[in-house]
Amino acid sequence: MTSILNCKEVLANLSCYMDGDGAPGVRKSIEMHVVRCRKCRVIADTTRQTLELVRNADPFQVPLSVSARLYERIEAVLSGR
Numbered sequence: 696m697t698s699i700l701n702c703k704e705v706l707a708n709l710s711c712y713m714d715g716d717g718a719p720g721v722r723k724s725i726e727m728h729v730v731r732c733r734k735c736r737v738i739a740d741t742t743r744q745t746l747e748l749v750r751n752a753d754p755f756q757v758p759l760s761v762s763a764r765l766y767e768r769i770e771a772v773l774s775g776r
């Protein structure tokens with residue numbers, strides 16, 4: 696059983712999704728949303744790329760500044776800027 700998530704719900708669950716966590720139903724809902732929503736697809740791609748860069752750069756450092764900038768970007772996209 697899957698339900699349609701809105702953009703905020705998708706973004707709220709995105710980090711779990713990227714980590715491979717989250718209930719299968721939620722993961723499926725995120726995938727379904729991202730296929731249809733260009734905005735969230737861009738954010739999901741950006742997040743994935745950022746995580747890959749960070750993992751390759753230094754797996755032991757928690758990228759607080761990176762995630763802060765990422766969330767700023769997400770906020771900007773959500774508010775239509």
Ligand SMILES: [Zn+2]
Pocket residue numbers: 701702705728732733734735736
């Ligand atoms: Zn969306």
